[in-house]
Amino acid sequence: MTGARRRRPTMDDVADVAGVSRGTVSRALNGGHHVSGPARAAIDRAVRRTGYVINPHARSLATRRSMSVAFILSEPQDRLFEDPNFNILLHGCTQALAANDITVLLTLAGTPADRARVSRFVTSGHVDGALLVSTHTGSPLVDELVDQQVPVVACGRPAGHEHRISYVASDDRAGARQMVEHLVRRGYRRIGMITGPADTPGGVDRLAGYRDVLGEVDPRLVVAGDYTQASGVAAMERLLAGAPDVDAVFVASDLTAAGALAALRRAGRRVPEDVAVAGFDDSRIAAACDPPLTTIRQPWARISTEMVRLLLRLLDGEENAAMILPTELVVRESA
Template sequence: MVTQPRPQRPRPQAGRPTMDDVAAVAGVSRGTVSRALNGGHNVSGPAFEAVQRAIRKTGYVVNQHARSLVTQRSDSVAFILSEPQDRLFEDPNFNVLLRGCTRALGEHDITLLLTVAGTQEDRERIGRYVTAGHVDGALLVSDHAGSSLLQELKDRGLPVVTCGRPLGHEREISYVAADDRDGARQMVSYLRSRGHRTIATITGPLDTSGGVDRLAGYYDVLGDADPRLVVSGDYTQASGEVAMEKLLRQVPDLDAVFVCSDLMAVGAIAALARAGKRVPDDVAIGGFDDSKVAAASTPPLTTIRQPFGRISGEMVRLLLGHLSGEPPAAVILPTELVVRATA
């Protein structure tokens, strides 16, 4: 990569029109233009009209930096995905969450900036960006315990809402989570009620609240489970395959598996197929998420539905609350068993 010379002098942005230009064309003062732009309070009808015309004529667009410098807010928030970039692209849950947050914020004229903090370097860069005043707050998704990012945001006093419990920061940081533990309980109880005896589980990452809480729910129902029935994954399809192979070696006669994400469940089913096992006849599979892949999978997945729409809505609501000075809060949303064909 060749280093490009930076322009020494600021580009005059091709004479980009300023508020004074608008004021001159409209025949009013700059203050009146500003008021017309910000809600139109204390502006007479004719003045308002004149300003609108002048804006159209000049092609004026507000300079956000100037505005933010005085208002001390940027009207944008960061959506920080603290995961390797691959996962952003693989996991449909993020998609749903992102869309929901974008929409909810859009209703308040707030722009959502998507950032992927895959590497430690990314996290540092994003930490700097976010604390330099570019955003008013952050929505943090899928942060793992011990991440320095959450700590930094907190230290800087930036309003933050996490998706899932912020392990170790439950008291100071707002968060929204599905009731992972209860969802896990529902699934494992259901599997047991269907007559399965040897119920294994493929967990999520155990440095996230979803990972530990779903495993806790499993143990709530099967407190005496053989440790060999528990294998960990990282929510990806590939890890589901690997984990299933390991389970098959450790406990060949298992007859059901609670897999802690739909994506991993798809991987597990592939591994079972290769091993010549039928789903659900030989081994029943229960997933988690009710993501897009659940219904599309063959056979369609029995799973636990996470209320992603509500999760994103609540995240935005909490963050906006923060911005207007409200204290932190936690919101836990119920999950629901969805029975399809794999169990």
Template structure:
């Protein structure tokens, strides 16, 4: 009685059913499914109709078994997870990647390598061919997982320039150096001349590049680099606070600070406030990332926005290309200066 297309189905239709329905052979249906080359228009139409009528969906397992591909990719996070999972930009990245892949009908598997045990299992899983490629989030220098995947020849696209991996690894990154340049130029344009910097960790490309941009612009402007104005942090809020204190102690005449992350910049604001300096009147503060911390701060932070949505789509594009046989590629995307109250 109830045999319609709704209701609890037991056995889904196979390519066989579609072939019978369309009056063609399995091979023809398969060809239609895979691009439709070498298929007559009439047959293609019949197959399409049969697919709709039967509600056929390809069994990816059977396909994978023979093709050796899985037609899925992994999103692998080997970073200390707290840090990344608390960064809303990470969400934008994850969402962007998922959607960009979905547009290509490629499922995304989320993999978190926290413990060594997980690392091992995930490495095995990937090298066994259960995913065709990996989107990697890791700024670990010499990440063992990444290295092993690279060695196994798994298509890999890193978010941000990876350290310690050969040039064989693709990556997509924001132009950290140029972002830093923009910010420091902005501070110069405001008439500031004693510009300090709180760097990120200098064993990460981001940390290095942002510092390099800072120095470049000052040199361009004919100024000497005063090492008293350079202190380093680790992207944490606390390190920003400590950094600002050191800065104030070493160079009390500082009139602007370029901080390599918004979170640290929040700490800088706290320290400046405590020291009785007004922002931006006495000291202008520029952050980096355009995280929610930037607007949550008071005053709201001028910062550098990284194009996370474009980063994600580019990562997917590069990965799919590489899975299709193309060579690894590096993509650098421009950043944007977002002016707010702190400068």
């Protein structure tokens, strides 16, 4: 239908057809202030007739704004990409930004080499700001971005940079407390924990929450995991070996809890009759477990919208801000 690939119409073409100048067209297309009714109508018609679409590169060059932000995934293991919650986050951010006519540029910064690339990318003016997702602490990328004065909002507490960039996080520590208190309330007495990695804020805070409730416990009750399913199997076995009388275990992630469940089944312990299992994240897998996992839900949808809100405010020149969101206890059958 459209025939040969023709030169795309420019603003001048629209101006010609509408019988006004390019400047007027530009004004009409940007809010329409100082444009008369007839002129606006003529321009509208001309836009439709010519099939004009504004050229974002030319516009960005002139305005020095790109109307896009980078979504930086800074995770060496790409582990986040396996996390369904990450989907929700990405989706939520993309949608909230789209509502403001801002596009998301997806950027992977797994390797150190990537980091240089991303840093260049962000400072080139390609984007107006960045959303940073990374679980591990001490990423040098944060320093670089801050140095470049790029507006950045992080997801999760950026350990060591709390006052230098904005961030939105869920209250892991309070969430862990919620869960452990739930276990206590249910009458469990020997409550163990399988932790997350000690170099992630989540890993640290969830353990802290556990300690908030139980204080210094028998060290054999606390074993290390790393958020993976396999680590859950191993950790549970270690826990059963070190403290056979454990009657409940708080696991720092659902996936790891699924591993713990498998280990318990293999050990012939019933859940929750013999040992209760509590997860964290309320990921998709939680409801599919057997028995379905009692877990802590993080408000991912809310996190994404708040991240976007904070970023928009930064773009408006406001100051950095932090935001801690409450978690929710989801009681199913495992505890």
